[in-house]
Amino acid sequence: MNTLKRIDPRRPFTITADGLKRITLGVVGAAGSMETATHGAGASHREQAKPRRTTAAPQRVILVAAHADRGALDDHARQTLAGAALIADAATEVVLLVFGEFNGDAAALGADKLIELPMFDRRNFAPLDELNALAACVAAYAPVHIFLPDNATGDGDLGRRYAAAANASVAAHVVEIDAAHVASYVQANTAFASRALPEVVLLAPNAVDAKLPFVGAGERVMWRFDGEPASQQQGHGTARDLGIEEIDAAQLALEEADFIVSAGNGVSDVPAFERLAVTLGAAIGASRVAVDDGKFTRDKQIGATGKTVEASVYIAFGISGAVQHLQGIKDCRHVIAVNLDASAPIAKRANLTVIADAQETIAALNEAAAAARTARGTGAALLNSTAVAEGALA
Numbered sequence: 001m002n003t004l005k006r007i008d009p010r011r012p013f014t015i016t017a018d019g020l021k022r023i024t025l026g027v028v029g030a031a032g033s034m035e036t037a038t039h040g041a042g043a044s045h046r047e048q049a050k051p052r053r054t055t056a057a058p059q060r061v062i063l064v065a066a067h068a069d070r071g072a073l074d075d076h077a078r079q080t081l082a083g084a085a086l087i088a089d090a091a092t093e094v095v096l097l098v099f100g101e102f103n104g105d106a107a108a109l110g111a112d113k114l115i116e117l118p119m120f121d122r123r124n125f126a127p128l129d130e131l132n133a134l135a136a137c138v139a140a141y142a143p144v145h146i147f148l149p150d151n152a153t154g155d156g157d158l159g160r161r162y163a164a165a166a167n168a169s170v171a172a173h174v175v176e177i178d179a180a181h182v183a184s185y186v187q188a189n190t191a192f193a194s195r196a197l198p199e200v201v202l203l204a205p206n207a208v209d210a211k212l213p214f215v216g217a218g219e220r221v222m223w224r225f226d227g228e229p230a231s232q233q234q235g236h237g238t239a240r241d242l243g244i245e246e247i248d249a250a251q252l253a254l255e256e257a258d259f260i261v262s263a264g265n266g267v268s269d270v271p272a273f274e275r276l277a278v279t280l281g282a283a284i285g286a287s288r289v290a291v292d293d294g295k296f297t298r299d300k301q302i303g304a305t306g307k308t309v310e311a312s313v314y315i316a317f318g319i320s321g322a323v324q325h326l327q328g329i330k331d332c333r334h335v336i337a338v339n340l341d342a343s344a345p346i347a348k349r350a351n352l353t354v355i356a357d358a359q360e361t362i363a364a365l366n367e368a369a370a371a372a373r374t375a376r377g378t379g380a381a382l383l384n385s386t387a388v389a390e391g392a393l394a
């Protein structure tokens with residue numbers, strides 16, 4: 001039987017900063033798109049002085065709604081916002097509605113207006129309140145389209161609820177989009193369905209390149225949502241927030257871990273390193289050399305021939321940052337490197353590099369944790385979230 005995989009003739013394209021339709025598989029031959037695909041030096045050069053997308057008087061609005069995560073939008077939300085900005089014409093304003101606190105640069109992400117709703121938090125389940133807020137914002141701005149990232153962490157659910165409540169046309173899992181149409185895989189990915197741009201667009205990840213050649217106006221709007229909390233409305237007590245169940249980081253698949261400490265050839269005291277991981281509530285990763293040495297099991301290997309991870313915080317102890325390793329951490333948000341060598345390649349990727357001995361740093365962190373536990377009089381982990389580690393970068 002011939003098992004060679006065929007090119008899918010209906011594979012979707014990706015909207016890029018240049019408005020190019022880049023075929024996502026088999027990039028070779030997509031004339032003109034290689035620079036964007038490889039994020040070459042030219043792209044970063046262009047970022048120096050970006051023009052405003054439009055200065056014309058707005059006549060229409062595209063609304064983009066997304067939850068923030070610790071003050072920032074994740075890649076998927078940025079792509080969704082970029083998608084709206086790329087298809088908006090000169091007379092269309094892109095309004096960003098953020099559920100939760102937002103400290104990012106809305107203009108750089110392509111938004112012309114920013115509405116922040118800090119009273120909402122991704123960690124609290126309040127679907128009806130969020131629906132009411134979105135509906136109120138729609139009533140105020142009368143957008144022609146509403147874009148949301150189609151994720152499982154609140155936005156996808158909110159978009160579906162809104163479309164059902166407003167009886168709006170909707171397309172979910174959108175993998176291809178331009179100003180005229182959207183397309184999604186349907187029937188267990190065996191068919192490709194296309195339609196005119198609906199009122200609600202739920203965008204799949206990576207359908208749009210979030211890098212933009214322009215900026216938005218980024219004006220912060222003091223729009224207030226004064227809706228009565230749904231929990232206090234009659235007949236709306238259908239949803240109850242049971243909170244988030246914290247689980248041991250060691251039980252998480254590395255690909256899902258939000259906080260990873262990783263050991264390389266420069267880590268010799270493995271038990272101390274493992275103690276630190278438990279203290280921090282972080283999952284354990286390793287470089288290939290550390291795995292080949294038998295210090296860690298193969299499932300801990302991160303990199304081209306290991307796992308690809310997307311942690312918010314990735315601490316690399318004694319890892320040089322070989323290209324194969326960096327490939328596995330390209331989607332991590334903050335990288336902290338601890339290395340004796342300031343010129344190690346990991347330092348170029350890291351947001352913060354500590355030039356120090358890995359063993360000494362690990363021992364100092366373990367000691368600090370023990371001291372803090374004693375001071376607090378609790379056996380609880382000192383740093384059980386990524387927030388503190390991220391704070392170090394602030």
Ligand SMILES: Cc1cc2nc3c(=O)[nH]c(=O)nc-3n(C[C@H](O)[C@H](O)[C@H](O)COP(=O)(O)OP(=O)(O)OC[C@H]3O[C@@H](n4cnc5c(N)ncnc54)[C@H](O)[C@@H]3O)c2cc1C
Pocket residue numbers: 263264265266267286287288289290301302303304305306307317318319320321322323324325328338339340341344356357358359
């Ligand atoms: C086809 C192929 C696939 C590969 N796939 C992967 C992969 O999936 N994942 C992967 O990780 N690698 C992979 N590699 C290997 C990769 O090229 C590197 O060899 C490897 O990542 C190096 O691991 P390391 O950084 O831990 O070790 P080293 O290269 O030995 O670097 C150790 C680092 O620790 C620092 N250091 C030393 N002592 C200390 C100390 N006491 N305190 C602090 N810092 C210290 C050093 O300055 C150095 O930067 C692959 C290679 C090939 C050819």
